[in-house]
Amino acid sequence: MTGVGSHGLVGVLLLAVMMAGCSAGPSESDGAPPTPAPGRLVYLTESCPTCHGRDRMGTNTGPPLQHLRSRWEGPKLVRFLHGPAPFKQADARLRGISERYRSDMPAMFSADEGRVQVLVQYLLGD
Numbered sequence: 001m002t003g004v005g006s007h008g009l010v011g012v013l014l015l016a017v018m019m020a021g022c023s024a025g026p027s028e029s030d031g032a033p034p035t036p037a038p039g040r041l042v043y044l045t046e047s048c049p050t051c052h053g054r055d056r057m058g059t060n061t062g063p064p065l066q067h068l069r070s071r072w073e074g075p076k077l078v079r080f081l082h083g084p085a086p087f088k089q090a091d092a093r094l095r096g097i098s099e100r101y102r103s104d105m106p107a108m109f110s111a112d113e114g115r116v117q118v119l120v121q122y123l124l125g126d
C-alpha cells in the first residue's frame with residue numbers, strides 16, 4: 001500500500017524535474033522576431049554590428065553599409081572582407097572613410113568561405 005503511494009510521489013517529482021529542465025533552457029522563441037535570413041545571421045554573429053550597427057546605419061566606429069551594390073561586386077567584396085587593408089591602399093574613397101574612424105576594419109580571418117559568401121549576398125542585396 002505505502003509502496004504505491006511513494007511510487008506515485010517519485011513519479012510526480014520526476015515530472016517536476018523534467019518540466020523544470022525544459023523551461024530552464026534558453027528559450028529561442030520567446031518574443032524573438034522570425035529567424036533572420038542566413039546572410040543577416042552571419043552579419044549579426046560576426047562582429048559587424050559593433051561598428052556598422054545592427055541595421056547597417058553606421059556607428060561612431062564604422063560607416064553605414066548601404067547601397068553597397070553600387071560600389072562593390074561579389075568576388076571583390078569577398079576579398080575585401082578577408083583582407084581590407086590592400087583595398088584601402090588602392091581606393092581613395094575607402095581611405096577617406098577610414099580617416100574618420102579610429103580603428104580599421106578587421107579582416108575576417110577565421111570565417112569559412114560559405115559564411116562569407118552568404119554574408120556578401122546579404123550585403124549586396126539592398
Ligand code: HEC
Binds near residue numbers: 094099108
Ligand atoms: C572595429 C570596427 C569594425 C568592425 C567590427 C567591422 N568593420 Fe567594416 N569597416 C570599419 C571601418 C572603420 C571601415 C572603413 C574602412 C577602414 O577604415 O578600414 C569599414 C568598411 C567596411 C566596408 C566598406 C564600406 C564602403 O563604403 O564601401 C564594408 C563592406 C564593411 N566594412 C563590412 C563589414 C562587415 C561585413 C563586418 C563584419 C564581418 C565588418 N565590416 C566589421 C569598421 C569595422
